[in-house]
Amino acid sequence: MSTRPRAARPRQPAAVTRSTIFDAARELFGESGFDAVGIRAVAARAGVDAALVIRHFGSKEQLFLETMTVDLPAVRVMEGPLDGMGRAIVEHVVCLPSTRTGALAVTALAALFRASDRDEVRRNLRSTIDEVFARPLVRRLTGGDAEVRAHLVAAQLGGLLTSMHVVQDPVLLAADPQAVVARYGDAIQQLISEGEGAAA
Amino acid sequence: MSTRPRAARPRQPAAVTRSTIFDAARELFGESGFDAVGIRAVAARAGVDAALVIRHFGSKEQLFLETMTVDLPAVRVMEGPLDGMGRAIVEHVVCLPSTRTGALAVTALAALFRASDRDEVRRNLRSTIDEVFARPLVRRLTGGDAEVRAHLVAAQLGGLLTSMHVVQDPVLLAADPQAVVARYGDAIQQLISEGEGAAA
DNA sequence: CGAGGATGGTCAACATTGATGACAAGCGTA
DNA sequence: TACGCTTGTCATCAATGTTGACCATCCTCG
Numbered sequence: 001m002s003t004r005p006r007a008a009r010p011r012q013p014a015a016v017t018r019s020t021i022f023d024a025a026r027e028l029f030g031e032s033g034f035d036a037v038g039i040r041a042v043a044a045r046a047g048v049d050a051a052l053v054i055r056h057f058g059s060k061e062q063l064f065l066e067t068m069t070v071d072l073p074a075v076r077v078m079e080g081p082l083d084g085m086g087r088a089i090v091e092h093v094v095c096l097p098s099t100r101t102g103a104l105a106v107t108a109l110a111a112l113f114r115a116s117d118r119d120e121v122r123r124n125l126r127s128t129i130d131e132v133f134a135r136p137l138v139r140r141l142t143g144g145d146a147e148v149r150a151h152l153v154a155a156q157l158g159g160l161l162t163s164m165h166v167v168q169d170p171v172l173l174a175a176d177p178q179a180v181v182a183r184y185g186d187a188i189q190q191l192i193s194e195g196e197g198a199a200a
Numbered sequence: 201m202s203t204r205p206r207a208a209r210p211r212q213p214a215a216v217t218r219s220t221i222f223d224a225a226r227e228l229f230g231e232s233g234f235d236a237v238g239i240r241a242v243a244a245r246a247g248v249d250a251a252l253v254i255r256h257f258g259s260k261e262q263l264f265l266e267t268m269t270v271d272l273p274a275v276r277v278m279e280g281p282l283d284g285m286g287r288a289i290v291e292h293v294v295c296l297p298s299t300r301t302g303a304l305a306v307t308a309l310a311a312l313f314r315a316s317d318r319d320e321v322r323r324n325l326r327s328t329i330d331e332v333f334a335r336p337l338v339r340r341l342t343g344g345d346a347e348v349r350a351h352l353v354a355a356q357l358g359g360l361l362t363s364m365h366v367v368q369d370p371v372l373l374a375a376d377p378q379a380v381v382a383r384y385g386d387a388i389q390q391l392i393s394e395g396e397g398a399a400a
Numbered sequence: 401c402g403a404g405g406a407t408g409g410t411c412a413a414c415a416t417t418g419a420t421g422a423c424a425a426g427c428g429t430a
Numbered sequence: 431t432a433c434g435c436t437t438g439t440c441a442t443c444a445a446t447g448t449t450g451a452c453c454a455t456c457c458t459c460g
Contacts, residue, residue, distance in 0.1 A: 011425085011426050011427075011436085011437060011438080012437080012438095013436095013437090014436075014437070017437080017438090033317045034317055035317040035318060036317070038416085038417070038418085039417080039418060039419085040416095040417085040418095048438085049438065049439055049440080050418085050419095051419080051420080051421095051438085051439070051440080052437085052438065052439080054418075054419060054420085055437090055438085059418080059419080060417095060418065060419090061418095113313070113316070113362070113366075114316045114317040114322075115317050116313070116314045116366055116367070117233045117234055117235040117236070117314040117315050117317070118235060122314075122366070122367070122368070125367055126367050126368065126369065129367060129369070130369075134369075134371070145375070145376075145379050145383065147371055148371060148372070148375045148376075148379055148380065148383065149383060151363070151369055151371040151372050151375075152360075152372070152380065152383055152384050152387070154363065154369070155359040155360050155362075155363035155364075155369070155372065155384070156356055156359050156360075156387070157359070158359045158362055158363055158367070159355040159356050159357070159358045159359015159360065159362070159363075160352075160355050160356075160359065162313070162355075162358055162359070162362060163351070163354065163355035163358055163359075164355075166313075166316055166322070167316070167322070167325055167326050167329060167358070168322070168326065169326065169329070169330075169334075169351055169354070169355070171334070171347055171348060171351040172348070172351050172352070172355065175345070175348045175351075176348075179345050179348055180348065180352065183345065183348065183349060183352055183391060183394065184352050184355070184391075186390065186394070187352070187356070187387045187388070187390050187391050188387070190386065190387050190390055191383060191384075191387050194383065194386070211407085211408060211409080211454085211455055211456070212408080213407095213408090214407075214408070217408080217409090238445085238446065238447085239446080239447060239448090240445095240446085240447095248409085249409065249410055249411080250447085250448090251409085251410070251411080251448080251449080251450095252408085252409065252410080254447075254448060254449080255408090255409090259447080259448080260446095260447065260448090401460105402459105402460090403458105403459095403460085404457105404458090404459090404460105405456105405457090405458090405459105406455105406456090406457080406458100407454100407455080407456080407457095408453105408454085408455075408456095409452100409453080409454080409455095410451105410452080410453075410454095411450105411451090411452080411453095412449105412450095412451090412452100413448105413449085413450090413451100414447105414448080414449075414450100415446100415447095415448090415449105416445105416446080416447090416448105417444100417445080417446070417447100418443105418444095418445090418446100419442100419443080419444090419445105420441105420442080420443075420444105421440105421441095421442090421443100422439105422440090422441090422442100423438105423439085423440085423441105424437105424438085424439075424440095425436105425437085425438075425439095426435105426436085426437075426438095427434100427435090427436085427437100428433105428434090428435085428436100429432100429433085429434090429435105430431105430432090430433085430434105
């Protein structure tokens with residue numbers, strides 16, 4: 001007997017195992033980020049061999065990108081009235097993490113930022129921000145540098161998000177959410193409505 | 201002859217080799233980030249054995265943190281007048297990369313952001329931002345939520361910096377620097393001067 | 401001069417990582 | 431039964447950061 005019989009779990013349709021791995025990866029990546037989570041850890045949590053993870057997703061990076069997606073919750077706000085949109089958006093970034101999908105979105109975006117050392121992740125981050133933040137806004141704004149202003153708003157949002165969920169600035173985390181919404185929201189609002197009538 | 205004589209470069213004082221490694225690491229990390237640069241690459245560039253790098257700096261992470269430092273150029277601006285400080289700060293983030301030390305600072309901060317998946321790097325990033333951006337501002341601001349406002353400004357700056365040098369938003373990179381300075385600077389200015397007279 | 405120790409440097413190895421390819425086992429079908 | 435597709439496992443690879451044993455050079459003191 002040179003080869004003992006291989007264990008072989010009860011067979012399952014590919015979609016099921018894939019989904020199991022997906023869930024395990026989503027949780028682990030969300031908790032600890034790309035770097036700290038090995039492919040073997042994901043496999044263990046899913047009750048599966050490490051090689052299977054690669055077979056289903058191609059690479060660890062691909063798995064990461066597929067799990068850490070933002071199911072655009074912010075885009076709704078940007079279809080509302082321009083007045084007060086600044087505060088509304090900030091509220092979605094600051095307060096929304098209490099909801100289920102909101103927390104996922106914020107967690108995923110933060111995880112993307114933290115892993116942005118990899119080219120592919122950086123590309124993904126770029127297009128994600130463009131889709132979720134910048135483009136919806138560009139469609140709403142008019143006047144002078146509408147496009148630039150929209151992307152500057154996206155920059156502001158990214159700044160607040162990274163400050164709170166990547167850098168984890170203790171002052172901001174401990175601050176009164178209402179104050180943050182008011183202050184930062186108004187700063188964004190200025191960028192939104194500043195050039196609507198005429199350019200500077 | 202089981203052991204051939206070991207090569208042994210001409211001996212040098214420790215400080216010199218350390219400095220050589222330091223320079224090599226600074227360049228490579230600045231160009232390609234933490235992840236893409238192996239310790240052996242740094243060693244090769246410095247003309248040194250890989251083990252020596254570790255012996256001098258303890259670990260790759262430590263080397264990274266020691267090389268990617270921000271020699272606070274922004275702090276000068278924050279000692280000037282509060283009026284127009286917003287635009288002045290943004291100018292230092294957007295236009296300053298043409299100077300030598302400015303480029304280093306921006307590059308280093310961007311590299312820290314991109315490698316923020318590691319706990320130690322994140323800690324370093326947090327205190328760096330606090331020292332370079334937040335604390336100097338806290339000292340200048342008065343009124344309502346002076347501290348919170350200062351940290352929100354830091355968040356805005358981090359947002360612009362990551363948008364341009366991490367995410368590399370093509371719209372912002374192609375935009376007229378003057379427009380960016382004006383728009384974003386004014387948004388920051390609002391956060392600076394908003395609560396100076398009375399709290400909301 | 402020569403013994404001894406500190407200092408500077410090299411090499412071979414280790415554990416862990418992501419990834420690959422050969423192969424086994426289940427399951428449907430002809 | 432025999433074939434073939436899908437699903438799963440194992441052994442293995444190359445590359446990574448890191449370590450410890452080992453040289454080699456220089457300074458110093460007897």
